[in-house]
Amino acid sequence: MNAGPLSHDPLMDVPFRVLRLGGTKAIVERRPDGSVVYELDETLDPYPKRLTERLVHWATVAPERSLLARRTADGASWEHLTxxxxxxxxxxxxxxxxxxxxxxxxxxxxxxxxxxxxxxxxxxxxxxxxxxxxxxxxxxxxxxxxxxxxxxxxxxxxxxxxxxxxxxxxxxxxxxxxxxxxxxxxxxxxxxxxxxxxxxxxxxxxxxxxxxxxxxGPDTIGKIMFTSGTTGAPKGVIYSQRMLCSNRQQVAQTFAFLQDAPPVLVDWLPWHHTFGGTHNFGMVVYGGGTYYMDPGKPAPEQIGPTVKALREIAPVIYLNTPQGLAALIPHLRADETLRRNFFSRLALIYYGGASLPEYIWAALDDLAVKTIGQRVLIMSGLGGTEAGPTPMSAAWDPRREAIAGLPVPGVKVKVVPVGSKLEIRYAGDCVTPGYWKDPERTAASFDEDGYFCSGDAGAFIDPQDLEKGLRFDGRLAENFKLSSGTWVNVAELRLVALNVFSPYARDVVIAGHDRDFLTALVFPDLEACRALCDDLLEPMPDVDRIVGSAGVRAHFQSGLDTLGIRPGGSSSRIMRIALESVQPTLDNGELSAKGAISQANVLARRRDVVAELYQPVPTARTLVARSASAAGIASQTR
Structure with missing residues (x-):
């Protein structure tokens, strides 16, 4: 199913700033077992044996160019490393x-x-x-x-x-x-x-x-990246020099404009995570660019240093999470100096970590058109620590759809039926040889053809035209069944809910495993919600007062009523929600390092809230869809 744009916006037809991208022609093989194999009809160009060959190159041809820049101790200027x-x-x-x-x-x-x-x-x-x-x-x-x-x-x-x-x-x-x-x-x-x-x-x-x-050489181990370990002990993904170098070349061909001029990044993403430490930093080293260390964080209360940096430094490509982009939008709207500098030479906004809600996409389109008269291309792909981390990407305007796109040059993608879903699997030079000192897990992670089993699900953008590629369809493990046996597509439903509640929700976690109906824990955007608190007289109400205010509850009640009558039956409708005043954080394990929410950890840590959502008589803080009584859910006893 498609959780793309809620309605057509004329801004989507405004041309975007011209930039050079890679090929989009796919070679598609349908196999007798029901699987489909994708390969891009573009050869992967030669790449170095070791990543620091590029460092040697740039130190020779542009020795005084800044590789890195960081704030000085007084915050007044930038310190550079050439x-x-x-x-x-x-x-x-x-x-x-x-x-x-x-x-x-x-x-x-x-x-x-x-x-x-x-x-x-x-x-x-x-x-x-x-x-x-x-x-x-x-x-x-x-x-x-x-x-x-x-x-x-x-x-x-x-x-x-x-x-x-x-x-x-x-x-x-x-x-x-x-x-x-x-x-x-x-x-x-x-x-x-x-x-x-x-x-x-x-x-x-x-x-x-x-x-x-x-x-x-190519088989030399470059680094070992440990995943977050939110579901157990962290596992170490082996990164060979082949992985590091091939994926940098693959990204350079996909974002071909990066070969025309050195990339300039303003980036907060942590280096122990592969998005920031492998993809973003590696992109700069490979392309001879400059990486400005953004001292801010992707949250309303910590984004001040980011805003200050972006007033001074104009990025060529801006890479962030949906949460980080959402936190930046109010500042772009309010600050013309920031807005003009940010869009002055921006070629591409690339997001990762989660799907981008349509309202964030629309806001960025609106800001770009008002500032420079053009859209800036916004796109993503599908990544993973074990795959370089970018084995798939869009290389065209996705028109506000969260698509995985097509394989990057030199990667084969196999789409395999697993239960009710299609699992995406990878083969190519950017794929890990395995897990550090864990041969059993390594063996279990590859199928009989040598493809790495990602655990990510995909769906065909157009089942009648497979060459158009894939869209992201959630994780195999995060979907669940209702008591009726009906599967719930968590990723799609979460994105729909975020769009309905926009712009007042930071995130949504879906609950309902083995239950008769769906509920959700909603994390309001507290800064945005202040605008809904006309019933509160104090200038700075506390968090609980904001979440419990009549204006905030009315907005989320209206959105819940919309979600409660969606077509598609019980697996598509959210019938109750709880507004959570305590936000998910990295510290409590509910957020990953790049700001993506962990559905499993939130549900485990807040099991009492979930239980409250299924009380026979709804509690005072539980919001119930107005369609629930007609459906016999208001007094549900399961």
Whole structure:
């Protein structure tokens, strides 16, 4: 089913800013077993054996160009790291890593997030063939028992651990890595020895660095990326140099305009996650661009630094999550200086992490047309840590539909019936060889033809014309059945609900497994909802007062009434909702590092709220669709 635009908007017919994109002709093979194999009719161009060949190239042809920029300590200006400085630093640090005897058996582990130091160490490790392991800082800073960090330490057995602040990470360094060599760029940790990053950066370079570089090949392990572990212990995805290099070339051909001029990014996405750390940072290194480290976060209360950065720096491509784009829109509307700078040379907005609600898409179209007289192309694809991370993408105007598109050059996609859904599977150079020290899970993740089983579901954009490609159809594991045995398409229904409640809902989680009807937990956008609180006299009402106000409840009641009479029967209709004042966060495991909500974790942590939604007599805070009484649901006792 299609959860695309709710109605036609004339803005969709306004031409978008011209940019060069890759091919869109597909080769489609229908197989007797019901599967369909896609391949793009475009050859993958040659790519380097190792990623830092591109660093060497840009340090040669554009040595003074900025690779990275970050805010100075006073926040008044930007500090830059040039390509020449990056290569020199990577070579010096590579010498130090080799001297320490690091190897796949004793890799480098990085505990802290984005920084010049993180980037230099990562490039150094890639340059001399030593795997590195970027780890979310939450495992060190937000955990009481360090259970996931201990698991990673036991699995990886690092020979060196880096943290950018020994005081901040001191407890983790002492309790988890007591005997491991430690490197810090700031304050030394108490209670254990550590080396200073600045001393290592001054290491004299010998011929050993160039010798190690020449030995790095496509099968050399570049890094190990651990998934979030929201459903168990984190699993380590192996990234070979082949993966890193091939997918950067695949993306360069898909976004062909990136080959015409160096990309400029303003980016907040964390580097322990593959969207920010592999795709975005890798795109910049590969294309000789500049990466501005956005110090903001994709939430209304933390987006101020992002707004300030975008007033000063005009991105060529803007990559973000739907949540981040939603938080930015009010500022773009209110601030003409921001708006004009943001759109001044913007070629593409690319989103990931979740489907983009139609109202956010419409708002961005409206802002672009009012500012520059054209739309800016907005699109996405389908990614995954195990696939490079971009095995599929649109390369055309998707007209506000959340489509996966077609394979990037050099990737084959197999669509296989699994139950009531179609699973998307991948084969190609950008696909992982497996999971770190987990042969059983590796074997179970590939089918008999060698395709990686993604767990993502797809649907044909046009079943009568398969060459048009695929749209995203949720995760196989997140869909569930009602008591009637009817399957619920969670991803589609969530997107419909977000559009209906727009622009006052940040997210929606669908409930109803083995129940007779569907309900939902709704997380209001508190800043937007303030505009609905005419019944509240105080200037700054608290969260519970906002969520419980008559204006907010009236808006969501109206939206729920619409959802309660949708065509398609019980699997398409939400009959009750609860407005949640406590927002999902990364800290409580309900959000991923890139801001995507975890349906399973929210339902598990808030099981009492779900139970309340199914009380025989609705509680005071439960909103009930006005069609529910007629359907016999208001007094439902299941």
């Amino acid at each position: 390509y020449r400085q990056a290569l020199d630093g990577a070579r010096a640090l590579g010498e130090a890593l080799l001297a320490l005897g690091l190897s796949p058996a004793r890799p480098l582990m990085i505990l802290s997030d984005r920084s010049f130091e993180h980037a230099l160490l990562a490039l150094a490790a890639l340059h001399v063939g030593i795997p590195y392991v970027p780890v979310t800082s939450a495992y060190s800073l937000l955990s009481e028992d360090f259970s996931k960090l201990r698991h990673l330490a036991a699995v990886c057995m690092p020979g060196l651990v880096f943290a950018d602040d020994g005081a901040l990470y001191g407890r983790a360094l002492r309790e988890v890595f007591g005997d491991v060599e430690c490197l810090v760029s700031g304050t030394l940790p108490e209670g254990r020895t550590a080396s200073r990053f600045s001393d290592w950066l001054a290491t004299p370079v010998t011929a050993a660095v160039d010798e190690a570089f020449e030995k790095v």
